[in-house]
Amino acid sequence: MQRPSAVNESPLSVAEREKLEAQYSEIATLAGGLAHEIKNPLSTMSMNLELLTEDLETLDVPSRHRMLKKVESVQRECKHLQEILDAFLQFARVGKLALTTANLNSLVSDFIDFFRPQANEACIEISPHFDADLPAVQIDPALFRQVLMNLALNVVQAMPDGGLIELQTSHRDGTVYLDIIDNGKGIDEKVKSRMFDAFFSTKAGGSGLGLPTVKKIVDAHHGTIECDSEPGRGTRFTISFPVC
Template sequence: MTRSSAINESPLSVEEREKFEAQYSEIATLAGGLAHEIKNPLSTMSLNLELLTEDLETLDVPAKHRMLKKVENVQKECKHLQDILDAFLQFARVGKLALSSANLNDLVSDFIDFFRPQARDASIEISPHFDADLPQVQIDQALFRQVLMNLALNVIQAMPAGGLIELQTSHKDGMVYLDIIDNGKGIDEKVKSRIFDTFFSTKPGGNGLGLPTVKKIIDAHHGTIECESEQGRGTRFTISFPVC
């Protein structure tokens, strides 16, 4: 797979960008507030289900196990809703960035050290290839760590029997690039065209916010993210950030 060229788009003016950011901030605030309003009664429901389980455990009736199973199913659905809300709040909060100058090699290397035990458990080998002369970028390090984690978890799901993940950095024409390449099962064209769509997921129980959150974070940095994939041959995500 070769890196495809980015699509040329006319940059927004300062006024257009400020207007867009203000509109986005208002929508994000409303959405975040709504999610919080849902979380509160959901937490109460979950607590009461735990108390109900404790009460049922003390009963000595023939239907006890059947009742406990039904309560357990409701608890699982509450947990699923809680996970969706947490992911949505994370998605909605991406806005203002805590930028600092950093070398992408250092950030990726730190993440590899953190992620290596989980990769080992999944029989995944990590192979880094870093550009020694990489320029600095302005980046929100906590959000970039989230990007790496979301993409790494995606890789684990793509390679259930294990495999290889390569992380390559490079720079060209005022941009710093990070390629994340796996030799997993790949993505078909129909799915690939929608992977960054909010709430789109092919995974059972998936919330469809992982990759949209990744794109939102990259967009907020005025960067780009592209995906190339061939079924049976693997997937390449290419991320770019402007040089400081």
């Protein structure tokens, strides 16, 4: 599997970029506010459902079990909506970066230490390959950790019977690269063409915001993310960041 080639696009002028960032900031603020307004009554509904469940459990009527099942069904839907709203708020908040000069090797290594217990539980081996002379980049460590987590969770879901994740860093021509490679089930062209679209998901109950959030974070760093995958042959995500 070869690293996907970057797509050449005309660079935006400073004025165009500032205008787009201002428009995005306004939309993100409105969307985030709306999500918060929905979360508040949803939390109240969830709390009242818990109280209703407690009341039903004290009843001694033939229909108690059936009523509890119905309430539990509504509780599951409320929890699902809560997860979607949380993912959406995370998606909407991406924009302002807390940049620091960092070495990608260190950030990736720290993440591997954090994620390894979960990988072990899923019977997934992690194999890092770091470029010893990797230049530093300007990056928001917390948001980059979010990128790694979202991609790693995708990999775990793609390998339900276990497998291998390789994380490789490299650099050339003023750009630092991180390749995340798995030997999972792969992705077909139809899904690959839409994987970064907001709310698109192939998973039952998925929010469809994990990979779009990853792309937004990478874009905010003026980086790129590409995917190379074939069904049955695994997947390679390549992320690039400009050198400081």
